[in-house]
Amino acid sequence: MILIVDDRRENILPLQKILELHRFQVDTAESGEEALRKVLTTAYSVIILDVQMPGMDGFEVASAISGFSKARDTSIIFLSAVNTEKKFITRGYTAGGIDYLIKPVDPDILVLKVKTLQKLYEQQQELRATQQSLRHEIDVRKRAQEELATQVDDLQTVLASIPLMAFTVKPDGQIEYVNAHWIRYTGTDTAFPEAHPDDHFLTDWAAALVSGHEFTREVRLKELSTGRYHYHLLRAVPSRKNDSIVRWIGTFTDIHAQKQTAERLEQEVALRTQELVLNNVELERANHELQQFTWVVSHDLKEPLRKIQFLNDLIKDQFLNDNPDAATYLDRSIRASARMTSLINDLLAYAQLSAPESFQPTNLNALLDELLLDFDDSISRQRATISVGPLPILDTIPHRIRQVFQNLIGNALKFARPHVPPVIAIHAELIASKALDGPPMPDGPYCRIIVEDNGIGFNEKFSSRIFVLFQRLHNKSSVEGTGIGLAIAKKNIDKHHGLISAKSQEGEGARFILVLPIKQSEQPVALLTS
CATH class of the missing domain: 3.30.565.10 (Histidine kinase-like ATPase, C-terminal domain)
Incomplete structure (x- = not known):
């Protein structure tokens, strides 16, 4: 918006019409005091300021405006029909003016100057917006870096306190951080512990870095103080940001005691399994012998029972026809023998059920x-x-x-x-x-x-x-x-x-x-x- 300041209304109107014809928004003030009040509430790209005014003259108004932060990008053009000497022109530039024009003013020249200053104002506003955006971005980045540094410090504190070998490495595999337990196996914070040759650890680890997938495996690591290999469980997880790996976080957990216990358990299980197999063989042999024994016993028991039944029937038929009481007792003996024969047959059938078929x-x-x-x-x-x-x-x-x-x-x-x-x-x-x-x-x-x-x-x-x-x-x-x-x-x-x-x-x-x-x-x- 353009502000025209002149104490005479007849001087304002022609300039206002010319600028509005060129599609500028125009505001007016008929005194220096009114102009200052408007500058406090409205942002103007160009102020066309008359020098000779009652009360505050143009130079005083310009000096006052230069102290307003809201008008720091505003361009001031002085207009004067009387004060045309060099000292007045110099004072105008010293007061903060961009240009000093002598009345009567050529309208085309004025419009060109206003267009140029308007464009300059817009560019300055865009530049300031860009600067503000950059400042905001810088602040965001600084806060993110501070938060990241805090998180890294917290992570390192946690890793240092856990009873594991903890480490972080860069995406290319270069070691970034190790905790105190790491030194026990390496003596340095720049290299991985020595692994058992048969575990091919470094080859598998290099492949994991390329694949970018979580890496878990058992590996035997050499302890520096004893020279002995201890079983460890390695677990390394990639940390990602915007789908890119920024680091790997990993731990080596000592599982040597668990492995030894598991091996002892496996040996115990194998020993017990062998004992069970032997016991099963003995049980099957005993079962077979028991079946053979059952056959023999049943045969040996059934043979005298058959003789008892035969002799009882013979005695009843030949010698006890005239003695009913004796025949009754003998019938009871015959029935008892028959029940015992049936019992032996059923027991034999029950024992035979153990045989596989x-x-x-x-x-x-x-x-x-x-x-x-x-x-x-x-x-x-x-x-x-x-x-x-x-x-x-x-x-x-x-x-x-x-x-x-x-x-x-x-x-x-x-x-x-x-x-x-x-x-x-x-x-x-x-x-x-x-x-x-x-x-x-x-x-x-x-x-x-x-x-x-x-x-x-x-x-x-x-x-x-x-x-x-x-x-x-x-x-x-x-x-x-x-x-x-x-x-x-x-x-x-x-x-x-x-x-x-x-x-x-x-x-x-x-x-x-x-x-x-x-x-x-x-x-x-x-x-x-x-």
Whole structure:
């Protein structure tokens, strides 16, 4: 903006119109005092100032304006029609004027001068803005440098206090800082510790500097005082700024004691593993010998029992037909011998379950069709009904899984309610998991088989006992049996990596649940025969 100062209005108007025609913004003042008040509140690029004015003349006004910081870039042009002598011109320049023009003024010359001074003012303002921006940038950079220096000092303080070998290096690998623990292994702060030749540490470290990725590895470092190598864990992390690595920060942690402990543990584990292998071999040998012993004992026990039963039958038929009391006692002896024979056979079957055997795909429906032929007499005599739903093909040991169904069906017929024909139902579904209540799944990896009957049942609080050897829930006199059948079934299901459970209520039948894998991933090992 341009300020025209003249005490005569008729002198202001022509200059104002000329400047406004050239698109300058123009303000006016009709005294020196008014001009000073306006300069205090408004920034002017050029002031056209008349010399002869009442009160404050132009020279006094210019001197006063030069003391205002707001007008430090303002250019002053003096106009005078009277004071044209050299001394007045000199005083004008001394008072802070840029030019001194004699009236009448050539309008074109005045406009050119104003344009030049206006452009100079704008350039000065741009320069000052640039200078201010540079000062701000310098201040920001100085504060950043101070903060960075503080952070580096803090980092070095922390690194010096930790019980590790700590260091920082420049992006080119040159060491920048090391703490006191470093000197213990190097004796200098300009080189890395000596590593074991077999660790190829320096080669790997150079590759890490090139890749720019975090570097972690174990390395053996030579201790200067002892000459011995100690295991250390190196971890070096790049510190980045604006996607560029400014330094690497790293530590060497002494893990020698942990490595020695780990090696001792590995040796202990290897020793214990070897002992377990030897013990397993001995256990398998003992198991094999026990099976052989079981065979021999069962054979030796069964042979005299057969003779006792034969002789008892012979005595009864030939000598006791006329003595009912003696025949009764002899019948009890014959039945006791039969029970002992059954017990020996069941014990022999239970002992044989420890022998490893191979799995093979088994059609359970075909297996049950064949098994039910063995129960024809009992089924006909008891007028029993047995229904078998579609069963899948499973990986089983066929004669073992046959034992399971034989015991379950046999028990269902044996523990029938008096005068009530037995009803036995067998059905299956595929499930998603090895769980008794696993959710059904069309192509599940496990099969849930349910065998249920309408027999006398049992109190469910005893369900955990019925699979234990020699456990019976019913009186011997009411139902024949050895108490081994369900224990054999449980051991067979365990051998198939499956589950078995029972649910029941007295007088309302029993429900046995089997869960078996469709495919067997574990194959049994051959038994040692030494």
